[in-house]
Amino acid sequence: MGRAITGASHPVVLYVSGGNTQVIAYAEQRYRIFGEALDIAVGNCLDRFARTIEISNDPAPGYNIEQLAKRGGRVLLDLPYAVKGMDCSFSGILTRADELAAHMKNGGKGPDGEPITPADLCFSLQETVFAMLVEITERAMAHVGSSQVLIVGGVGCNERLQEMMGAMAADRGGSVYATDERFCIDNGIMIAHAGLLAYETGFHTPIQESTCTQRFRTDEVLVKWRK
């Protein structure tokens, strides 16, 4: 669906949401997973941190972190940076960010001697985890020789992530494709679109036999509708 909306032809896909963090590229009838989060998903990391520093869930915790981060930037707080090949890990970062939040509540100061603010924390967290995501995406792009990148999933709405990805893609002579919140967070339309494509290639399931499963891996689907 991302390809249909954005017109990207053969992109490396960064799929980032509350439940999944995967770098995916299509090869020989399947979407193959090149890298993924080894523990919690990036969206989960951001959501849980939002709870730690008690920011609103309205309209979404990730959105509110993004808005707060725009007011940060004065300092970059040191957080772990955990990339292993094309995989990454977020739980250690969350732990450290939570510790820094507790430090802030006790009136802790940053490297410049000024008190740490929620904006500093949100800024540092975003800069660190997004740098990791862009890095693993870049590594996958170099690996498969693609210069296009498509961002999908709820975290893909984040404009700072899109901006960083854009800078990376431009550096590689490529371009970034992203959708907005109308598509990024609507699982129904994604499933419907994939179902339609499958239907058109002769994959039919009678309604009585239809079930749903949450445990469906990206690379389990045989993709007949792409060359």
Added chain:
Amino acid sequence: MTTTNTTTTTQFPPPKVLTYPSSTPPILITQGAEGRLYKTTYLSPSIPCALKYRPPKPYRHPILDARLTKARLSAEAKVLERCWREGIPVPAVYAVDTSAGWMAIEWIDGPPVRAGINEWLGDPPEVEQDGGHQQDKKKENADEDEGEAPMVDLMRRIGLAVGRLHNLAGVVHGDLTTSNMMLRPPLDGGDAAQGKAGKALEGEVVLIDFGLATQSQSDEDRAVDLYVLERAFLSTHPRAERLFGEVLEAYRGSFKKAASVLVKLEDVRMRGRKKSMIG
């Protein structure tokens, strides 16, 4: 001033060290994920060298960027030194400048393992309208013959090289892929093998790109190293999937504690999968 003879359409400014009048005109070999690799010479025009340059990443916060570049270059140099001392086939380190972001290392001849395997596999099969499964079966049958011996042998050499890296050097690579292994041709030129089916797979497996390597002896880190390789291999060479087991078997035989690493690998696989299956 020398001019940069790039092989890509975009002109990148080379690091300052390559712009001195005395330096051999550098050739930009690749723009990898980590940075750029130039071919130039070290000290004497007759000693080819690879110059790895990590340019600043425009997307990254400058403080984070400087921290990562410095830490990674110096870690990479230390690890290479350690491997080289233990006799693991890796490029030798000639010179390092962590604040300028470059490192000069030995030039390794030969194609990457990825290219060798792809040449051996040939073109992807034409996909039939009734799906890929049947196609996979046909290919598997075709592979049953003795023609895959050179591939099995290469898989074993890879497993052995990784085992020696883990055991002798106490190093985990951090980014094992078939692009990060070279096939260094034998010194005699390998003329005897001319025309043989396995020609593309010959040579000594030399591990390169230690940009994410760390010193570690833990089963967990070693298992993740293998997991990264497994996933990169299966996604890059899906049609050679069956043969990957040979890598792990050779690894198992390469040192005493390898067996417990492979047990841990099961855990790492489960963890990776389970997490990505949730919603």
